[in-house]
Amino acid sequence: MQAVYSTSSLKQANPTPFKSLTGKLDPGILKALDAMQYEYMTPVQEKVLNSLPSLRTDCLVQAKTGTGKTTAFLLPALQSLVTSDSVPKGQVAILILSPTRELAMQIAKECNQITAHLHKRIECHTAFGGSARATALSSFMNGSPSVLVATPGRLKDYLSEKPTQAKFKNLRTVILDEADTMLEKGFLEDVKHILRLLPPKRSGWQGMCFSATVPDKIKDVLEVVLMPNYATVSTIDKFEPPTHTRVPQYHVVIPTVKDTFTALLSLVEHERQEGEANPKIIVFGTTANLVALYAEFFRRSSSLRVYELQSRLSQPQRTRTTREFKEATSGIMFATDVIGRGMDFPNVTSVIQVGLPMNGEQYVHRVGRTARVDRDGRAVILLTHAESFFLRSNQNLPIRPYVHEIDTKDNAAATEAMATIDEKSKQKAYSAYLGFMKGFMNKLQLKPEALVAMANELAIKALHCPGVPPMEKKTIGKMGLRGVQGINYGTLSDDESPSKRMKPNVEQRQTFNSAPRGGRAARGRGAGGGGRGGMKNIA
Numbered sequence: 001m002q003a004v005y006s007t008s009s010l011k012q013a014n015p016t017p018f019k020s021l022t023g024k025l026d027p028g029i030l031k032a033l034d035a036m037q038y039e040y041m042t043p044v045q046e047k048v049l050n051s052l053p054s055l056r057t058d059c060l061v062q063a064k065t066g067t068g069k070t071t072a073f074l075l076p077a078l079q080s081l082v083t084s085d086s087v088p089k090g091q092v093a094i095l096i097l098s099p100t101r102e103l104a105m106q107i108a109k110e111c112n113q114i115t116a117h118l119h120k121r122i123e124c125h126t127a128f129g130g131s132a133r134a135t136a137l138s139s140f141m142n143g144s145p146s147v148l149v150a151t152p153g154r155l156k157d158y159l160s161e162k163p164t165q166a167k168f169k170n171l172r173t174v175i176l177d178e179a180d181t182m183l184e185k186g187f188l189e190d191v192k193h194i195l196r197l198l199p200p201k202r203s204g205w206q207g208m209c210f211s212a213t214v215p216d217k218i219k220d221v222l223e224v225v226l227m228p229n230y231a232t233v234s235t236i237d238k239f240e241p242p243t244h245t246r247v248p249q250y251h252v253v254i255p256t257v258k259d260t261f262t263a264l265l266s267l268v269e270h271e272r273q274e275g276e277a278n279p280k281i282i283v284f285g286t287t288a289n290l291v292a293l294y295a296e297f298f299r300r301s302s303s304l305r306v307y308e309l310q311s312r313l314s315q316p317q318r319t320r321t322t323r324e325f326k327e328a329t330s331g332i333m334f335a336t337d338v339i340g341r342g343m344d345f346p347n348v349t350s351v352i353q354v355g356l357p358m359n360g361e362q363y364v365h366r367v368g369r370t371a372r373v374d375r376d377g378r379a380v381i382l383l384t385h386a387e388s389f390f391l392r393s394n395q396n397l398p399i400r401p402y403v404h405e406i407d408t409k410d411n412a413a414a415t416e417a418m419a420t421i422d423e424k425s426k427q428k429a430y431s432a433y434l435g436f437m438k439g440f441m442n443k444l445q446l447k448p449e450a451l452v453a454m455a456n457e458l459a460i461k462a463l464h465c466p467g468v469p470p471m472e473k474k475t476i477g478k479m480g481l482r483g484v485q486g487i488n489y490g491t492l493s494d495d496e497s498p499s500k501r502m503k504p505n506v507e508q509r510q511t512f513n514s515a516p517r518g519g520r521a522a523r524g525r526g527a528g529g530g531g532r533g534g535m536k537n538i539a
């Protein structure tokens with residue numbers, strides 16, 4: 001490694017104005033930054049622009065959430081493109097990979113703002129799933145996409161065709177935003193596949209990796225995009241927590257999963273008051289179907305405007321909700337990790353996480369949806385007693401007990417709200433919960449029967465289902481729960497009416513007790529929880 005640059009806070013005593021980069025950055029870029037009202041560089045922007053040996057140095061850059069990393073990677077890449085005359089028209093010079101569609105759109109928007117005042121027009125295209133492939137591809141092939149912001153799946157698809165591959169022959173910069181997630185299992189194979197179809201690293205393109213979190217395990221795979229002598233830039237001290245000191249972080253631990261909805265109502269009420277006149281809250285849930293259920297529940301029981309963002313919604317719905325919540329002055333968004341990383345929603349007052357994050361990094365990125373730039377914010381995680389191991393295994397995170405008393409008593413309004421939600425939504429949420437929690441069975445120190453009992457308790461006592469919701473044999477098999485006592489084998493009800501009762505078609509022996517605590521932990525895989533039973537965490 002060449003060098004490590006470090007500084008610890010975003011608010012510097014003497015921030016450096018962008019004006020000082022006159023001569024180093026194109027006047028059109030400086031004019032754009034002025035129009036965006038970016039007067040001073042954030043520390044990460046300053047480090048990248050002033051401390052690297054050159055704007056074309058391969059680098060790994062770490063800075064806390066919401067500190068302007070997008071501009072920090074766009075500026076060197078765009079400046080180097082503007083001064084280069086080696087990129088023929090129609091060729092992609094800068095490729096930016098993003099884990100989600102929403103983030104890809106956000107990056108493209110910022111890129112367009114930065115290039116708005118250049119003499120030469122720079123086209124920034126996007127490529128991501130869920131959008132009309134043919135239209136986007138045709139505009140990509142016929143246009144001059146100097147910059148492409150893409151999610152790995154759609155880019156892989158583009159690159160499967162030779163004429164599309166040929167558009168990348170003069171590639172100058174490859175950027176991985178949210179680099180740790182892009183280099184993790186799940187994305188890594190796609191990223192490697194994409195890189196095999198692009199010009200080889202020895203052709204000279206620059207690699208840049210950016211994230212707020214850089215777990216050690218990704219360091220082994222960085223060389224897929226970076227030269228071995230890459231520079232490391234960090235604005236986070238080694239001994240400092242990875243979250244902002246100006247975000248108080250709290251935990252609420254409830255006795256069992258049956259208390260989730262009442263506790264969440266009570267918690268949101270407190271956070272709403274903390275947000276004063278304009279509470280703007282994001283609630284992260286673990287899976288799309290659970291998030292959909294929380295949103296349904298709050299639409300019936302809260303006067304806050306409810307927003308919902310998860311992968312099972314159509315792309316136009318996702319795009320519209322993203323735009324609306326960015327513009328909203330107040331409201332409550334229920335979301336999965338579709339917006340867990342990178343998304344910049346102004347003035348979020350509180351982030352609430354319900355249930356287990358997959359790991360400490362995911363927790364950090366979700367908390368980072370509040371307190372962006374120099375603003376304040378709050379964060380609360382709501383866990384059951386069984387899930388509270390997360391707090392013990394992430395002691396580097398400054399999470400304290402919540403300051404207000406949380407009411408978990410059954411209340412008539414919550415029961416009534418739940419009673420009007422259709423059974424199918426509840427069945428899907430139940431199945432999603434079971435699938436998600438199966439992945440944590442070892443860490444929860446639960447046997448399969450106890451896990452099922454816990455999910456059944458959620459269904460009967462919190463969702464007020466008339467019986468254990470049925471699940472398809474295939475789904476149960478994929479979860480690795482075949483033959484486990486307490487499961488109801490059956491088909492999902494097609495009737496969406498809340499009054500329709502489910503008929504169990506096999507004999508059930510139900511146990512609704514809370515799972516035994518402190519039982520013998522199944523030995524085996526370590527961090528992250530072993531054996532996800534073949535189920536994907538559907539965000």
Ligand SMILES: Nc1ncnc2c1ncn2[C@@H]1O[C@H](COP(=O)(O)OP(=O)(O)OP(=O)(O)O)[C@@H](O)[C@H]1O
Binds near residue numbers: 042343368373
């Ligand atoms: N120099 C600047 N001056 C003022 N505001 C800025 C500056 N640079 C970026 N911003 C604003 O800061 C906010 C956060 O920026 P950005 O989304 O790039 O953060 P990030 O570090 O990439 O966050 P994350 O880790 O969550 O991806 C955005 O609203 C952006 O417009």
